[in-house]
Amino acid sequence: MKLTKQDTTLCEKDALQDMLDSEKTLMSLYTTALYEGSGKNIRKNFSDNLMEVANSQYTLFQQMSARGYYEAPPAKKDMIDNAADMFKKEQKELKSSGGQK
Numbered sequence: 060m061k062l063t064k065q066d067t068t069l070c071e072k073d074a075l076q077d078m079l080d081s082e083k084t085l086m087s088l089y090t091t092a093l094y095e096g097s098g099k100n101i102r103k104n105f106s107d108n109l110m111e112v113a114n115s116q117y118t119l120f121q122q123m124s125a126r127g128y129y130e131a132p133p134a135k136k137d138m139i140d141n142a143a144d145m146f147k148k149e150q151k152e153l154k155s156s157g158g159q160k
Contacts, residue, residue, distance in 0.1 A: 079120065
């Protein structure tokens with residue numbers, strides 16, 4: 060089967076989603092590299108790259124959102140309250156155990 064250009068070309072939405080997914084993957088990889096970096100210069104490089112990718116990821120998210128391709132539903136108050144309660148509970152447990160679970 061012979062593929063045509065139309066068969067292999069992504070539509071705008073798919074192309075933006077692919078770029079967004081790639082940026083998220085890069086963020087994860089740079090975060091891991093930052094954890095593991097042992098030299099000050101290399102850690103600075105990873106940190107700078109991480110922030111650059113984070114900004115790029117946010118720009119892509121904004122573009123997708125503006126085009127109606129990525130709609131993040133607003134969080135409900137009870138979801139926010141539950142997350143805050145869970146965070147406070149974890150924080151309290153960490154303090155009471157001296158940072159060790």
